[in-house]
Amino acid sequence: MKRTLPWTAAAFAAMTSVTAPALAADGWLEFGCNEIEETGYQMVDGKMVRQLYEGTQFLFALREADMTAILQLVNNQRFYMDCRIAFRLAPDAVACTDGAHAFVIEKVSGRFTYTRHLGWAYPDVRVPTNANGDPLTVGYGFCIVKGGA
């Protein structure tokens, strides 16, 4: 059974309502992204257990001038990322990360893959010797250009 990630909120259609003015400014290539599914692991009773999650929706804005990006969840939480061309033979594929999240998108097709690395490796803030209980996931989906450049 698919679980719902704690940060998942609204439907894909609701994304337009969270578009921030900064994301719509000139120079940003803006996508609305629909994740189909996520799989991964989460700590349950002290063990990492494989989990399956519903996909989430988010905005992704890329500024190619300085290869920076913002990934914005439906709850308005933002991740500020640095990007690079991931593979020279695929110049339309851009890989972005803020250290804890990684996002790779092929701009022409809109296909993306996305991981959240917050779980497991990061210590529990209350008991630093323990792993924290956040999910550690990988997901995939597609993005649609919303406007911009």
Place this chain on the structure above:
Amino acid sequence: MMRAEPIRSLTVTTPVPVRCAVAVLLAAVVTTATAQEQWEIYVCTESEEAGYRLQGDTLARNRYEGATFTFSLSATDPVGTLEEHGTGGMLYMDCLIPYEDKAPTTISCTEGAHTFVMDLESGRFAFSRLFGYVFPDPITGGPNGDAVTVGVGLCKPSQGI
């Protein structure tokens, strides 16, 4: 009978450019040796990986056996290398500490489509491979057939090179 020239004589008569080259070579050897001592080396074992792989036109969920690899972290620069055992592939990664205030011992290293996050205290790591699906297949132009995965495991400091 000719006597062999003393070594001192050779040294004196060696042209300046040659001596410079030798000096540079020696400096390079010393620098390399020093640099090797400044790498922290870990042997990492993934317990398993979860993810997706293309089957037909859709991605199917899969579970994979974990890999083993060697992770080396520079003690002087924010870079690391990751060498997967058995494949010979080497990733050259840029590293940072995403949350210096809350998790100062957890590093994150990336090489484009691969991200490696590790807590240097506990050795816990997560490793994602985002190459599959998203990059275009060189023949069809559609999604490629490589896997998209995230794995978990533990790293232990290596006992030496």
